[in-house]
Amino acid sequence: xxxxxxxxxxxxxxxxxxxxxxxxxxxxxxxxxxxxxxxxxxxxxxxxxxxxxxxxxxxxxxxxxxxxxxxxxxxxxxxxxxxxxxxxxxxxxxxxxxxxxxxxxxxxxxxxxxxxxxxxxxxxxxxxxxxxxxxxxxxxxxxxxxxxxxxxxxxxxxxxxxxxxxxxxxxxxxxxxxxxxxxxxxxxxxxxxxxxxxxxxxxxxxxxxxxxxxxxxxxxxxxxxxxxxxxxxxxxxxxxxxxxxxxxxxxxxxxxx
Numbered sequence: 098x099x100x101x102x103x104x105x106x107x108x109x110x111x112x113x114x115x116x117x118x119x120x121x122x123x124x125x126x127x128x129x130x131x132x133x134x135x136x137x138x139x140x141x142x143x144x145x146x147x148x149x150x151x152x153x154x155x156x157x158x159x160x161x162x163x164x165x166x167x168x169x170x171x172x173x174x175x176x177x178x179x180x181x182x183x184x185x186x187x188x189x190x191x192x193x194x195x196x197x198x199x200x201x202x203x204x205x206x207x208x209x210x211x212x213x214x215x216x217x218x219x220x221x222x223x224x225x226x227x228x229x230x231x232x233x234x235x236x237x238x239x240x241x242x243x244x245x246x247x248x249x250x251x252x253x254x255x256x257x258x259x260x261x262x263x264x265x266x267x268x269x270x271x272x273x274x275x276x277x278x279x280x281x282x283x284x285x286x287x288x289x290x291x292x293x294x295x296x297x298x299x300x301x302x303x304x305x306x307x308x309x310x311x312x313x314x315x316x317x318x319x320x321x322x323x324x325x326x327x328x329x330x331x332x333x334x335x336x337x338x339x340x341x342x343x344x345x346x347x348x349x350x351x352x353x354x
Contacts, residue, residue: 102161103129106145107159110122111155119148119316128292132309180258182258189249192237197235259292268299310323312338319332334346
């Protein structure tokens with residue numbers, strides 16, 4: 098396999114009951130690139146991420162991360178592989194009973210032998226990287242939505258991952274705070290040299306953070322391209338989605354259903 102490929106997915110299929118969610122999906126994510134996966138609600142974007150990190154097993158297909166066959170790994174080796182991953186959840190998923198620094202340092206406490214003082218030091222460093230110096234002792238209930246997202250981002254980078262997953266990183270934020278998050282994602286990728294995969298409906302965010310964009314539709318990636326290639330696509334399905342038009346092939350299928 099090409100060593101420049103960080104994540105390789107081939108023939109990935111998954112059904113839940115009679116609902117086919119993924120149907121022979123193929124995708125390569127290059128080492129160090131920012132890949133953004135777009136698609137409508139319920140198209141399987143989150144299901145795809147769960148397969149990559151080993152939370153779901155496919156009906157068929159293969160997934161390789163940094164050359165490792167994810168599906169062949171035992172629990173111990175899968176756990177070791179997951180240490181390469183960071184995740185920013187859609188709602189930040191902070192622990193309400195933990196302080197900010199305890200949230201950021203949660204993975205370090207679970208997977209390293211660092212003392213509490215050392216974990217707090219790392220947490221403070223990561224909080225500074227996302228523009229939140231000095232809030233270590235606040236509780237999640239004291240944070241705004243944008244601050245919660247940034248604390249979640251600090252936690253995602255706390256263990257210096259090689260791959261970061263972003264689940265709808267700008268959902269629920271006003272346009273200015275959404276752009277702050279986008280800028281942080283771009284800046285952190287440059288500083289940390291990580292590979293990132295984002296799933297989003299927000300095309301302004303996608304255009305800003307992506308090296309390449311992949312459109313997921315009916316269980317398959319129907320087009321992959323640079324920002325300019327996607328903006329100028331001739332694919333009517335992709336064009337309807339990225340422009341948010343009420344008229345087009347996607348609407349016609351929904352109407353017929």
